[in-house]
Amino acid sequence: MAENEGFVNAGETLANGEDTMPQVGLIAQYVKDLSFENPNAPAVYQWQGQPQIDVQFNIRADTLGEDVHEVALKIEVTATAEQGVAFKAELLYAGLFGLRNIPQDQMQAFLLAEAPRLLFPFARRVLADAVRDGNFPPLLLEPIDFGGLYMQQQAQAQALQSGETAGEA
Template sequence: MTDQATNGAAQGETAQFSLQRIYVRDLSFEAPKSPEIFRQEWAPNVALDLNTRQKPLEGDFHEVVLTLSVTVKTGEEVAFIAEVQQAGIFLIKGLDPAAMSHTLGAFCPNILFPYAREALDSLVVRGSFPALMLSPVNFDALYAQELQRLQQGGEVTAH
């Protein structure tokens, strides 16, 4: 982040990053086969879908939303579906376009992930299922993969 801040500062503006607020934007839980699912042997198959999106707000403020969607099956039965949209408002200014893109696409989701993971675990436990305890996610690697995919598709020019 230091190199990115230096690049932005070289353009005459001091780089600035500040977390303003973290909040849950949406939360849902469904256990379509309860209570019958509790009487079956617990052999979970977990499918995780992870997504991020961002939108500019007024001035140099940005909202970043990290969505974690989990579908857990035991055998062919859906035990539960849970989703959390963990959001944050960030003040970000003085970064060049490539650094801004990386900050919004990887750095901010990395900050939001522990909050989203905790919210998801709490939700699942309240549904009387074992906590998921999701492994950490390397958002830098995911961001790099997405950039590469977009570049190969001709949607983005190299920075």
């Protein structure tokens, strides 16, 4: 027992009444910006063949208050064919997350991997509906492994940092 002295178990309440259990809550999710362009309508509906689809995405996390963070998922889609651009769609979909008692070393992983994973299915549906409303077949994006991408990005950053450190010696 003496070796546990000074440590607080997960979920234990401190003497001042503060709960130490990590807590995450999705406060709200919303479309911040949505754009759909159909520059070659109505001719585009006569084009034969499948367009080439290019999908780009980006994640941004901002701290809005002590325990409140906004995570924004930006998805840009361009569909091109031999004749030109079939359509362009851009979506900025965000969520407000309340985070308490999350260790600082795990905060970035949550904001850049887990939060986008929670938002993605809803952003995917909004984008599919926008493309369908432009009179194209719904664009159903494949699931994205945000955790894997985060780990890959962290490994690249560490490799780059250790390479710079080795070069300075």
